[in-house]
Amino acid sequence: DVSGFNIGDEVILNPSLYWGPNEKVQGPDYQILGFPTQGTFAEYISIGSEYVYAKPKHLSLEEAAALPLAGLTAYRALFTRGGCVRDSKVLITGIGGGAALFVLHFAVASVAQVYVTSSSQEKIGKAIDLGANGGVIYCNTDWDQELRTLCDGFDVIVDSAAGKGFSKLLDLAQPGASIAMFGRTAGNMTDLSPSSIFWKQLSIHGTTMGTTEEFEAMLSLVSSKKIFPAIDSVYPAHDIGMAFEKMEKAEQFGKIVINMEEL
Numbered sequence: 001d002v003s004g005f006n007i008g009d010e011v012i013l014n015p016s017l018y019w020g021p022n023e024k025v026q027g028p029d030y031q032i033l034g035f036p037t038q039g040t041f042a043e044y045i046s047i048g049s050e051y052v053y054a055k056p057k058h059l060s061l062e063e064a065a066a067l068p069l070a071g072l073t074a075y076r077a078l079f080t081r082g083g084c085v086r087d088s089k090v091l092i093t094g095i096g097g098g099a100a101l102f103v104l105h106f107a108v109a110s111v112a113q114v115y116v117t118s119s120s121q122e123k124i125g126k127a128i129d130l131g132a133n134g135g136v137i138y139c140n141t142d143w144d145q146e147l148r149t150l151c152d153g154f155d156v157i158v159d160s161a162a163g164k165g166f167s168k169l170l171d172l173a174q175p176g177a178s179i180a181m182f183g184r185t186a187g188n189m190t191d192l193s194p195s196s197i198f199w200k201q202l203s204i205h206g207t208t209m210g211t212t213e214e215f216e217a218m219l220s221l222v223s224s225k226k227i228f229p230a231i232d233s234v235y236p237a238h239d240i241g242m243a244f245e246k247m248e249k250a251e252q253f254g255k256i257v258i259n260m261e262e263l
């Protein structure tokens with residue numbers, strides 16, 4: 001019953017399934033491809049044709065494999081929830097993360113001013129090569145003060161770490177700023193200052209994945225601006241354990257891709 005595709009076409013999948021009618025939040029039937037049904041470390045997969053799109057022509061299959069989940073999450077976090085526009089001052093925490101790097105690509109493509117945090121000076125250097133204006137190491141006690149010397153405050157903050165560092169984001173936010181958060185890599189948030197939130201009229205937005213319209217807008221942005229996902233490494237399927245070890249040590253800069261052809 002599938003039309004518009006031929007056997008052998010190179011495609012990309014929208015992993016955000018059954019979102020439902022409300023663009024503000026996914027409905028009760030929502031699923032992420034691979035969770036809770038079907039795994040994505042698979043040679044074959046069954047999926048509705050409405051979730052299948054032509055692969056952006058400028059991307060290799062490995063680059064395309066890196067894009068869907070992290071790219072969609074980044075797109076909604078930065079634009080729909082964060083409200084990034086041209087000239088916004090954007091802060092992205094933990095730039096070595098897969099989704100964080102897509103936020104960087106999309107913010108740079110939108111001509112925003114972008115600053116990052118990382119555990120590694122080398123990763124900050126790579127982010128600057130990709131268009132970031134600067135960055136600081138979040139392991140330093142006074143990383144927030146260091147960031148203030150680079151930028152006097154941020155209009156949009158995209159965070160996937162949470163943890164105790166989140167409270168500093170409230171100080172770094174400009175009055176009226178938006179903070180979009182979609183992860184908890186560093187654990188629960190502590191010591192949040194209520195007065196920073198209400199006096200500065202901050203908007204803190206939880207965000208997860210995205211709608212079909214956002215997926216299509218993300219693909220369109222990637223194609224029109226010729227954005228290439230940052231790939232840290234590609235592992236054959238038989239070395240999948242090494243890929244997880246690398247991710248656990250947070251050594252990666254960008255996406256770790258598994259090649260299922262090399263079982």
Ligand SMILES: NC(=O)c1ccc[n+]([C@@H]2O[C@H](COP(=O)([O-])OP(=O)(O)OC[C@H]3O[C@@H](n4cnc5c(N)ncnc54)[C@H](OP(=O)(O)O)[C@@H]3O)[C@@H](O)[C@H]2O)c1
Pocket residue numbers: 069070073093094095096097098099100117118119120123138160161163165182183184185186207208209247250251252254
């Ligand atoms: N809600 C959703 O839709 C959604 C979608 C995708 C991911 N997520 C969640 O988002 C988080 C990130 O996932 P990911 O796959 O993009 O990342 P990832 O590739 O697993 O990378 C995690 C990154 O977090 C950074 N990090 C670690 N501790 C930090 C801290 N204390 N402060 C700031 N940054 C810190 C590190 O950055 P450096 O290497 O630069 O130090 C690390 O590279 C996870 O919690 C994941 O479950 C949620």
